[in-house]
Every structure is written in C-alpha cells, then in structure tokens.
Amino acid sequence: MAFYMRPYQGIFWASVILTILLAAVAPALPMLIEYTLDNYILKPDAAGLTHMLIAMLALLICQTIIRYYHTLATNVLGQNVIRDIRIQVFNHITNLRLKYFDNTPLGKLITRTISDLETISNIFSQGLIQIIGDLLQLVVILGVMFYTDWTLTLIVLVPMPLMVWATYIFKESMKSAFVDVRTWVSNLNTFLQEHISGMAIIQYFSRERQEMRKFDHINQKHRDAHIRANWYFSIFFPVLEIILAIATGLLVWYGSKQILANAISPGVVVAFLMYINMIFRPIRELIDKFNTLQMGMVSAERIFEVLDTKAFTPNEGTYRPSQIAGRIEFQHVWFAYNNEKWVLKDVNFTVKPGETLALVGATGAGKSSTINILSRFYEIQKGHILLDGKDVRTYELGYLRKHIATVLQDVFLFADTIFHNITLHNPSITLEEVVEAAKKVGAYDFIMRLPGGFDYQVQERGATLSSGQAQLISFIRALVHDPTILILDEATSSIDTETELLIQTAIDNMMQGRTAIVIAHRLSTIQKADKIIVFDKGEIKEIGTHSELLAIDGYYKRLYDLQFNSLSI
Numbered sequence: 001m002a003f004y005m006r007p008y009q010g011i012f013w014a015s016v017i018l019t020i021l022l023a024a025v026a027p028a029l030p031m032l033i034e035y036t037l038d039n040y041i042l043k044p045d046a047a048g049l050t051h052m053l054i055a056m057l058a059l060l061i062c063q064t065i066i067r068y069y070h071t072l073a074t075n076v077l078g079q080n081v082i083r084d085i086r087i088q089v090f091n092h093i094t095n096l097r098l099k100y101f102d103n104t105p106l107g108k109l110i111t112r113t114i115s116d117l118e119t120i121s122n123i124f125s126q127g128l129i130q131i132i133g134d135l136l137q138l139v140v141i142l143g144v145m146f147y148t149d150w151t152l153t154l155i156v157l158v159p160m161p162l163m164v165w166a167t168y169i170f171k172e173s174m175k176s177a178f179v180d181v182r183t184w185v186s187n188l189n190t191f192l193q194e195h196i197s198g199m200a201i202i203q204y205f206s207r208e209r210q211e212m213r214k215f216d217h218i219n220q221k222h223r224d225a226h227i228r229a230n231w232y233f234s235i236f237f238p239v240l241e242i243i244l245a246i247a248t249g250l251l252v253w254y255g256s257k258q259i260l261a262n263a264i265s266p267g268v269v270v271a272f273l274m275y276i277n278m279i280f281r282p283i284r285e286l287i288d289k290f291n292t293l294q295m296g297m298v299s300a301e302r303i304f305e306v307l308d309t310k311a312f313t314p315n316e317g318t319y320r321p322s323q324i325a326g327r328i329e330f331q332h333v334w335f336a337y338n339n340e341k342w343v344l345k346d347v348n349f350t351v352k353p354g355e356t357l358a359l360v361g362a363t364g365a366g367k368s369s370t371i372n373i374l375s376r377f378y379e380i381q382k383g384h385i386l387l388d389g390k391d392v393r394t395y396e397l398g399y400l401r402k403h404i405a406t407v408l409q410d411v412f413l414f415a416d417t418i419f420h421n422i423t424l425h426n427p428s429i430t431l432e433e434v435v436e437a438a439k440k441v442g443a444y445d446f447i448m449r450l451p452g453g454f455d456y457q458v459q460e461r462g463a464t465l466s467s468g469q470a471q472l473i474s475f476i477r478a479l480v481h482d483p484t485i486l487i488l489d490e491a492t493s494s495i496d497t498e499t500e501l502l503i504q505t506a507i508d509n510m511m512q513g514r515t516a517i518v519i520a521h522r523l524s525t526i527q528k529a530d531k532i533i534v535f536d537k538g539e540i541k542e543i544g545t546h547s548e549l550l551a552i553d554g555y556y557k558r559l560y561d562l563q564f565n566s567l568s569i
Contacts (some may be wrong), residue, residue: 004081008064008207011077012555015129018070023064023136027144032056034271042266054074073424074129089306097313098377099337110193111308113188116299119182143245145275149264155254158274159246165282166243170236178298184222186302191218196206234459244280313376322482324403325353325388326515329493335373340381343369347383351531358526360559361535364507367519370535371487374517375404405483410492411470419454422477429480436481440510443472479510484515485512524559532556 005012032055040049073250092110145153195202195211200210243388328351335344342365351357359367374385376392385392392400413421422437423429434454438444446469450456458464465473478486488507508528510516520526527546534542534555541555549556 004084006336007076008077009078011073011080015070015073015077016132017175018066018073019129019133020136021066022063022070022133023140025059025066027141027275029056030271030274030278030455031144032059033266033274034265036267036282038265038267064488070115070133072402074347077129082117085120085303086113088471089113089117092307092309095312096309098372098380100309102337103516109306111189112303115185115189116182116303118175120296120303138282139280141275141278145272148271149268152251152255152268152272155250156247156272156279157245158250163240163243166236166239167283170232173232174229175298177225177232179220180225181229181304184225184239185225187218188222191215192272240280240283242355243278247276247280248273273364282568306423313379313397315516316392317392317394317396317400319390319394320399321388326484327351327353327386327388328357328485328515328517329384329389330370331386332383333373333380335369335378335380337369337378342379343500343538347538349531349533351437351515351517353515354513354529355530356511356518358518358528358529359439359531359535360523360532360556361521361541364537365535366538367535368537369490370516370518371406371489374487375401375406389534402481403484404487405478405481405485406487406489407471407474407478410473411467413465413473414468415458417455417457418473421458421473422454424477426481433480434476437476441467441472441475441479443476446472450567474509475510484514486510487513488516488518488520490519490521521563523563531569534559 032052036049036052036056040043040052083347093113098456130298141152145156192216195215202208251269251272255264255272258264259266259269272520330349331348333343333344333347335347336342347366349357359370361367369378373500374392376397387395387400417429418465419434422434429453438447447453447456517530518526526532529546530543532546532549533540533548535553544552544553544556549558
C-alpha cells in the first residue's frame with residue numbers, strides 16, 4: 001500500500017499529524033474537569049468556573065475542527081489511492097490474453113474492480129490511520145492515568161486480560177466470516193451478470209422459476225454469511241460492556257475508599273470515570289476498525305491475485321515497419337487451447353498481399369482459431385506465423401493488431417453513440433471518413449433514419465438495433481480503421497439475403513488493396529476468393545480456387561453439394 005500512497009505523501013503526513021494532535025488533546029477535557037471540580041466547585045469560585053467552562057468550550061471547538069480536517073484528509077487519501085488502484089486493475093485486465101477470460105467469470109472481475117476496491121478504500125478512511133490514532137490515544141490516556149494515580153490505574157486494568165482474550169477469539173472468527181461474505185458477494189455478482197445478460201434465453205424457454213430458485217440459494221448463502229458476521233458482533237460487544245462495567249465498579253469501589261481516606265480528590269475519580277470510557281471507546285472502535293482493516297485485507301488479497309496474474313500475451317517485439325504489405329505465411333503451425341488437445345495440426349499455407357483467402361469447414365474445424373492466432377490473441381505451441389517474412393512475435397503487439405481489422409459474427413456494441421461505436425473514440429477518425437465508409441457499406445441511409453443519425457445512442461450491447469444493423473456498423477468500424485489485413489468471421493451470417501446482396505459489392509470494395517481472410521458457411525459468398533482452404537478436425541484437407549476444388553470432387557465438393565441441394569429443397 002505504501003507504493004500507492006507515495007504520490008499523496010502530503011495528504012498522508014497531514015493525516016498523521018492530525019491523528020497525533022487528536023491523541024494529544026484527548027485527555028485534556030477530563031483533566032480540565034478534574035481541575036475544575038477540585039478548585040472551582042468543591043471550593044466555590046463562580047468567576048473561575050466561568051473561565052474554565054469557556055476553556056472547555058474552546059477545547060471542544062478545537063477538537064471538532066481537528067477531527068473535521070482529519071476525516072476529510074483520510075477520505076481524500078483513500079479515494080485517490082482507490083482511483084489509482086482501480087485504473088491499474090482495469091488496465092491490467094484489458095491487457096490479459098483472451099484465454100484468461102475464457103476461464104474467469106465476468107462477475108468475479110466486476111466484484112474485484114468495484115466492490116472489493118470500495119472495501120479497500122475503507123482501510124484509509126476508516127482503517128489504518130484511524131487505528132494508529134486510537135492506539136496513540138490509548139497510550140496517551142494510559143500515560144496520563146499512570147501519572148495521576150498508578151494504583152487506581154492498575155485497579156481499572158484488572159479486567160483487561162479478559163478483554164484481550166475475547167478480542168483474539170473475535171478476530172479469528174471474523175476473519176473467516178469476512179472471507180465467506182466476500183466470496184458470496186462475488187458469486188452473487190457473477191450470477192446476476194450472467195443471467196441478466198442471458199435474460200432472453202431464460203424467458204424464451206420459460207425458466208424464470210428455476211433460475212429464481214438458483215438465485216434464492218445463492219442469496220441465502222450471502223445472507224447467512226452476513227448473519228454469521230453480525231452474530232459475532234452481537235456477542236462481542238455485550239462482553240465489552242460487561243468488562244467496562246467491571247472496570248467501572250472497581251474504580252468506584254477503590255476510588256471511594258481512597259477519597260474517604262483523603263488519599264485522592266473527588267476530581268481524580270470523576271476524571272478516571274471519563275478515562276475509562278475514553279479507553280474503552282477506542283478499544284471498541286479499534287475492534288470495529290480492525291474488522292474494517294481485516295475486510296480490506298481480504299479484498300486486497302483478491303485484488304492483488306488479479307494483479308499478480310501474468311496471463312499476458314508476451315509483447316517483446318519491437319518491429320514497426322513504415323508499412324505492411326500483408327503477406328501471411330503459416331509454417332507447420334500447431335495450436336491447442338489446453339495442453340496438447342490440438343485444435344490446429346501442422347497447418348501450412350501462404351496468402352500473398354492483396355489476395356482473398358476463404359476458410360471453410362465444419363464447426364470446430366479450426367477456422368476461427370486460425371484468425372485468433374494470427375492476431376496473437378492466443379499463442380501457438382509449434383511452428384511459425386510470418387507477416388511480410390517476419391515472425392508475428394517480432395512485431396510490437398499494438399502495431400500488429402492495429403493493421404488487422406476483424407468483423408465478427410457476434411457484434412458487440414457499447415452503450416454509446418453510433419459514431420463512437422465506429423471510431424472507438426479514436427480522435428484521428430473524422431465524421432467525414434465515417435460518413436464515406438457508411439455510404440460504401442450501404443448503411444448510411446438506415447443510420448440517418450435513426451433519431452440523431454450518427455449521434456443516435458445505442459443501448460447496451462446494441463439492444464435497440466437489429467442484428468443486421470449492428471453487423472453493418474461493424475463493417476464501417478473495420479473500414480474506417482483502414483487495416484492492411486481484413487478478417488471477416490461469418491460476417492454476413494446475421495444479414496438477410498437482400499441486405500447481403502446489397503453489401504456484397506461494398507465488401508468487395510473493402511477488400512481491394514487488402515489481404516483478406518474470410519470465414520463463411522455460405523459458400524456462395526466466397527466463390528470469388530483467390531484461395532479456399534478446407535479444414536477438417538484441425539487439419540488442412542484441400543487448398544485451391546472454387547472451380548479447382550469442385551473439380552477435385554472431395555471435401556469442398558461435398559460441402560457445396562450438401563448446401564446447395566438443401567437450398568433447392
């Protein structure tokens with residue numbers, strides 16, 4: 001945590017100084033009351049009593065001002081640190097490779113980035129510095145008490161071993177409870193994120209009651225974890241009250257005897273009654289704040305678990321040529337998502353600059369994996385992938401991906417304007433370029449019919465647009481980023497036949513001067529491709545043009561006949 005506080009040392013040290021001041025002035029009020037009782041009440045002096053009341057009022061105002069700035073400084077420190085950690089966590093997550101997201105629930109990451117970080121902020125605003133302040137106050141008050149009357153102080157501290165033992169038991173129990181609470185908060189967020197996103201499926205198949213039962217189970221576990229934590233509190237605080245009552249009783253018993261023996265003044269006993277409360281109040285708050293600190297540490301462990309995840313795509317390449325021609329070569333490439341369950345097996349092919357390559361085959365044959373490893377979203381285990389004769393791993397990663405644009409089957413749109421969904425907030429792309437690209441794709445007319453045109457606010461995941469309209473926007477997005485290599489992954493599957501015919505020419509225009517890789521189930525869309533590769537179970541079975549592959553009378557011919565015969569039925 002010290003690393004994150006370094007930029008805010010001024011606020012931190014101001015908080016520390018204010019903490020020391022609060023601890024220093026804490027025993028002042030009981031001392032004033034003791035002095036007033038002994039010198040201005042038991043020995044009546046109205047004028048002196050007025051002066052002492054004014055002094056007490058001034059002390060209270062001073063304490064209030066110090067406490068105000070102390071609370072403000074600790075909260076400002078906490079929120080600044082949390083902002084920096086949240087930015088670091090988000091930046092870390094955005095750089096993790098896709099395989100990490102394949103195995104990690106999104107709700108878990110949301111909990112880490114929001115809920116767990118809010119808990120850590122309490123370490124600064126209600127935890128660490130406040131604990132230091134309470135400990136200092138405790139030390140100062142005990143020092144004053146021993147200085148005033150050490151025997152009376154020892155009598156008051158007789159129940160303290162019982163408090164230490166109870167506190168230790170409470171601390172250990174609460175740590176376990178807090179771990180459970182944070183775990184079930186994460187599970188609850190994961191369930192909600194997944195099921196709200198998939199609400200259409202739940203309603204289509206009338207699974208509301210079944211999913212509600214699952215949610216009820218998770219919610220009960222979440223409730224039970226909180227109840228268990230609160231149960232420990234409900235036991236511990238009455239125990240503290242009993243210990244406080246014992247200490248107070250001992251003080252009254254022994255102090256009264258000392259007063260009757262003229263060994264101490266009544267003011268000392270009254271002051272000690274205040275000191276007892278001032279000792280026990282920081283102890284009670286220390287327990288509460290220690291729990292805050294403990295919850296924060298549990299959350300910190302979970303956050304640093306994410307930050308310590310090194311599932312990055314290695315970015316050791318530095319090659320950034322002035323331009324890329326777009327020649328792609330796969331040389332004996334083997335790839336598996338897990339261990340050696342090979343998805344691609346000894347794949348070899350070459351695509352010349354400006355050529356269009358089509359990949360066909362059954363679902364799971366390895367087509368999408370081929371384009372994912374080209375952009376280095378996943379790393380190959382064997383072989384080489386070359387771009388313009390250089391291994392893709394020698395390119396700077398951001399530069400490599402900047403020159404490859406992909407249009408996916410499942411289009412993702414952010415809750416933002418159409419213009420920003422196209423440009424992705426790239427300031428170098430102008431509205432004129434977006435309009436020109438929209439006209440080329442054939443999407444300009446439908447966009448201008450929307451309220452606000454390019455400023456139309458798209459709802460989350462593009463819910464207010466049809467799948468075909470969302471797909472058209474993804475075409476514009478790819479076009480305005482002016483890639484050297486264009487990848488279309490089932491890009492026309494969400495578009496009806498009429499719209500497909502409308503934009504086919506636009507797609508041809510997009511491909512001009514670019515190396516293109518097209519994955520398509522509709523074989524009618526790839527007949528003009530310069531080269532077609534047929535995949536089957538991760539292996540290349542056939543390579544050639546449309547006419548060449550039909551003449552072979554092999555895999556491609558069977559796929560073609562199957563598709564067109566089914567269409568003619």
